[in-house]
Amino acid sequence: MRELEERILSQGRTAPGGVIRVDAFLNHQIDPQLAQMIGQEFARRFASEHVTKVLTIEASGIAFAVFAAQALHVPLVFAKKGRSRSQGQDGLYTADVRSFTRGTEQLISVSRQYLTADDRVLIIDDFLAMGEAVRGLMAIVDQSGARLCGVGIVIEKGFQPGGAELRARGVRLESLVIVDRIGEDGQIVLRKDN
Amino acid sequence: MRELEERILSQGRTAPGGVIRVDAFLNHQIDPQLAQMIGQEFARRFASEHVTKVLTIEASGIAFAVFAAQALHVPLVFAKKGRSRSQGQDGLYTADVRSFTRGTEQLISVSRQYLTADDRVLIIDDFLAMGEAVRGLMAIVDQSGARLCGVGIVIEKGFQPGGAELRARGVRLESLVIVDRIGEDGQIVLRKDN
Numbered sequence: 001m002r003e004l005e006e007r008i009l010s011q012g013r014t015a016p017g018g019v020i021r022v023d024a025f026l027n028h029q030i031d032p033q034l035a036q037m038i039g040q041e042f043a044r045r046f047a048s049e050h051v052t053k054v055l056t057i058e059a060s061g062i063a064f065a066v067f068a069a070q071a072l073h074v075p076l077v078f079a080k081k082g083r084s085r086s087q088g089q090d091g092l093y094t095a096d097v098r099s100f101t102r103g104t105e106q107l108i109s110v111s112r113q114y115l116t117a118d119d120r121v122l123i124i125d126d127f128l129a130m131g132e133a134v135r136g137l138m139a140i141v142d143q144s145g146a147r148l149c150g151v152g153i154v155i156e157k158g159f160q161p162g163g164a165e166l167r168a169r170g171v172r173l174e175s176l177v178i179v180d181r182i183g184e185d186g187q188i189v190l191r192k193d194n
Numbered sequence: 195m196r197e198l199e200e201r202i203l204s205q206g207r208t209a210p211g212g213v214i215r216v217d218a219f220l221n222h223q224i225d226p227q228l229a230q231m232i233g234q235e236f237a238r239r240f241a242s243e244h245v246t247k248v249l250t251i252e253a254s255g256i257a258f259a260v261f262a263a264q265a266l267h268v269p270l271v272f273a274k275k276g277r278s279r280s281q282g283q284d285g286l287y288t289a290d291v292r293s294f295t296r297g298t299e300q301l302i303s304v305s306r307q308y309l310t311a312d313d314r315v316l317i318i319d320d321f322l323a324m325g326e327a328v329r330g331l332m333a334i335v336d337q338s339g340a341r342l343c344g345v346g347i348v349i350e351k352g353f354q355p356g357g358a359e360l361r362a363r364g365v366r367l368e369s370l371v372i373v374d375r376i377g378e379d380g381q382i383v384l385r386k387d388n
Contacts, residue, residue, distance in 0.1 A: 029271045029308040032264035059252030059272065066257045070226035077223045078253065114223040 001041055001176045003034065005190055008155070008177060014186045018129075018157065019101070020179060026154065027060040027126055038176060039067020042124060042152040045174045046072070049149035051122045053077055053115060055141065057097075057108055057133050064154055065124040072122070077115060079108040079137060093143040095136035100129065108133075110140050117145030128153040128175060131162025138171075155179060158191055195235055195370045197228065199384055202349070202371060208380045212323075212351065213295070214373060220348065221254040221320055232370060233261020236318060236346040239368045240266070243343035245316045247271055247309060249335065251291075251302055251327050258348055259318040266316070271309060273302040273331060287337040289330035294323065302327075304334050311339030322347040322369060325356025332365075344368060352385055 013021040025031045042064070051072050056065035057079040069076035081097075092109040099106065115121065123137045134151055141148050150172035156163045158178040166173045178191035207215040219225045236258070245266050250259035251273040263270035275291075286303040293300065309315065317331045328345055335342050344366035350357045352372040360367045372385040 023305060024307070025269075028274065028305055029269050030260060030263070032260050032270055033267075035260060036264060058254075059256060059274075062253060062256040063260045063270070066224060066226050066229060066260065069224070070230060073227075075219075075223050076226055076257070080222065080253075111217060111222055113218070 001038070003037060004177055007034065008188060008190070012188050014182045014188060018159065018182060020155065020157065020188065022155065030063050035063045036067045038064045038154055040071045041176060042068040042122070042174065043071030046122050046150055046152065049122065050120050051149050052119045053121050054124055055079065055121050055137055056124045057137060061125040064126065068122070068124055068152065077110060079110045079140060081106050081108055093140040095139040097136035098132045100132070108136050115141065115144035115146050119144065119146035120149050121146045122149050123151045126154045128156040128162045129160040131165055134162065134166065150174060195232070197231060198371055201228065202382060202384070206382050208376045208382060212353065212376060214349065214351065214382065216349065224257050229257045230261045232258045232348055234265045235370060236262040236316070236368065237265030240316050240344055240346065243316065244314050245343050246313045247315050248318055249273065249315050249331055250318045251331060255319040258320065262316070262318055262346065271304060273304045273334060275300050275302055287334040289333040291330035292326045294326070302330050306338070309335065309338035309340050313338065313340035314343050315340045316343050317345045320348045321351070322356045323351040323354040325359055328356065328360065349373060
């Protein structure tokens with residue numbers, strides 16, 4: 001996606017430890033027109049998969065996932081982090097997700113009502129690095145008996161192993177942009193043949 | 195909004211303690227077409243306010259806020275809960291937000307880069323009950339020196355004091371649906387003259 005590549009190269013910032021900051025347009029401040037283009041691109045790439053549910057995790061995947069779900073004419077389900085009393089304790093699919101950036105582990109959950117064995121699920125998230133969040137979402141899809149159609153990622157960090165692991169497992173992974181590496185002076189280098 | 199009222203009356207559920215569950219279409223599973231209609235309705239109601247930023251809080255307000263921002267042709271900023279190392283410690287507006295349903299208190303933050311004294315801000319959230327989240331977002335708008343144009347809420351719990359307090363302070367509050375009370379047998383009773 002050329003528009004996304006251009007925005008990442010012009011507005012993306014980096015920090016030590018392989019951190020890519022796209023706060024200005026993707027995951028703190030969001031450009032809604034760009035978010036819609038991203039969602040529509042996912043819908044186009046998975047158009048033949050007969051998706052029945054889009055699944056993401058709160059919070060920064062929601063904006064892209066809701067546009068993908070709209071374009072596919074299916075509901076969006078977002079996994080919740082932690083638990084709340086109003087959500088109840090029963091009837092949940094759950095998985096543990098480690099966050100390497102935050103240094104924490106969290107329980108994520110989806111109500112059993114909203115994923116069933118009849119569903120065909122497209123997982124969407126903003127970033128793919130170590131792959132922990134996607135693995136947690138895949139575990140939830142597995143528990144539900146639904147079929148995983150694929151995974152759509154806005155920015156894959158190609159220098160971290162999450163993407164390669166998913167492809168090795170035969171998962172259909174569509175990353176709109178792959179960051180190959182962060183250069184010595186901190187510039188973002190994109191994979192050309194993506 | 196008639197479509198929203200109909201969905202709440204047909205698919206909304208209640209639980210003891212004034213809990214209203216709209217998990218099926220609003221805040222766990224989301225109907226994206228309904229979310230777009232909600233966002234467009236906020237944009238219509240605040241069309242004359244020259245809004246420059248839509249502000250919400252992660253996670254369940256994002257889907258409506260991004261459609262409102264799209265319709266208003268402005269960016270969406272969402273306040274983050276807690277802090278992450280990759281986000282950095284400096285340059286944040288912060289506020290404390292108590293959650294009565296979760297029984298916790300959380301720091302919310304917005305990067306100073308994305309709200310300035312030149313902004314005209316529309317706050318969007320899914321629920322208004324005690325008003326804690328909106329008060330936190332208003333404190334952040336205040337810190338930035340931006341002007342608050344108003345607050346758009348999908349479902350206001352009319353039997354809790356948040357909405358009345360905001361109106362008493364002169365805030366322009368637009369709640370698409372106000373739940374007047376939960377009946378003795380658990381049915382949702384909507385305010386008619388909203």
